[in-house]
Amino acid sequence: MTDDNRLVAGIELGGTKSIALIARGQEIVEIARMPTAQPAATLATLAAQLDAWQVEHGPVAAIGIGSFGPIDLDRASADYGRVTSTPKPGWAGVDLVGHFARRFAVPIGFDTDVAGAALAEQRWGAAQGCKVAIYLTIGTGIGGGVVVDGTPVHGLVHPELGHLRVRRAAGDAFAGVCPFHGDCLEGLASGPAIAARTGMAGADIGEDHVVWATVAEEIAEAMAILMLTVSPQRILIGGGVLQHRQQLFARIRTRTAELLAGYVVGVGVTELADIIRAPGLGDMAGPLGAVALAYRA
């Protein structure tokens, strides 16, 4: 797109770490990572970083903020731009957009981090040309962004794909770790869920451990749900759980094809290899998501 040569800033607020960057298109000019600590200190540090970069590189044309959720995306709401009901201590109600809007006189784009990542994948990554694209992260938590016709889906609020109640794998009686739902997808297949299931850190679990079959099957249930609800051309799965377990993709696709049972024409295991994939932007989908949100601002 023609405006990709403008310098913009991105802020990705994650549950455990946050990232500030400035970029021209997908070319990252500067990037800095920091822990997501108390809100006032974290936001002040992020803003100070942008100040410093603007002194060196000149002013940014816009700022994009991709945040962990839930967040208020309704521009007609008094709480637009704020974190809403997060269990993350100190962050409920924090005014993210307001913080940056008061300090920087530029347009501010705002959405979930995963909606940003889906946008970035559609703009620069593995979902180019796709009318419907989903970015799902499976890590400390599970979240997903849904982009339809180039725009993140916002209805009443925003998608919360991590909390889908999927059908359980046969014989799997693990209670789940989600504080709200117990055995929703996040409760069953997130990093902490896998650690609780096995008593091991993820990196220590062998490839042949039985937990992977269970987790792949339950993730496949979510894949089938997504195929049937919005018929995405891509479901890109990022996050730590699959990043070093690429062989899980094959299991997930095979099981998804079994679940769909040939009903959706042209969505067998061959086609699913194109649909269910790792993000084209890899680790950078989230930060570049904030950049994509800046370009939309």
Place this chain on the structure above:
Amino acid sequence: MTDDNRLVAGIELGGTKSIALIARGQEIVEIARMPTAQPAATLATLAAQLDAWQVEHGPVAAIGIGSFGPIDLDRASADYGRVTSTPKPGWAGVDLVGHFARRFAVPIGFDTDVAGAALAEQRWGAAQGCKVAIYLTIGTGIGGGVVVDGTPVHGLVHPELGHLRVRRAAGDAFAGVCPFHGDCLEGLASGPAIAARTGMAGADIGEDHVVWATVAEEIAEAMAILMLTVSPQRILIGGGVLQHRQQLFARIRTRTAELLAGYVVGVGVTELADIIRAPGLGDMAGPLGAVALAYRA
């Protein structure tokens, strides 16, 4: 909208009955119903009906076709406008748009009957002003249309909400009646599923029959899935199963709220009374859906 005074035609092709109508906006000028028989005869009768009405009322500006699915909605496809993999005898591969395009020199809108119904509800019915709206029919089959920002969602294909694999109600071991999936939503909660569960025609089943609790619970699982995937402001449920069982709505909402467990802010049982409702256009959502598709053509 300003063009609602133009005379247009609608064709709703259902699995068992089809409807032709001409209308100005939501004002129906003429309407005719017929069984959905063999394709050649059915389509010829529908076209002849439009011919006759045009002699009497003048030419229509466009035709909208809302069809049972699956159908090919990809304008770049050689099979655009056709039914694809239906198990309905004789109908697989039938060129619906081609039939009317060859006979009538007007623009033709085409989508699933349920996407049309969702559009009509957004334009004239209970989903006005909603960014994300879903129309779900629960009858002989189960199908759903998803409208985002005024446009039906088309990705790889179109939504197939009837085939969602929902989590089963505790103790429910019914095998389901879907020829593809067994116990998907349609296999569990459609009219034929309820008849197979009880050995009774729907109208003969008492209000206090245990089947309603099971079916309401499994429909609620689908409601929770829809809230979490696209965050609709409305899910309007039409079709025969709930039409004469309005008390099921309360059960479905209560269970949906339990399943969401307060995670989605502002979606408790009170709010769900606004969200999960009967169609505002009642029985006419489908036929007016075809009319809405004509206005978009």
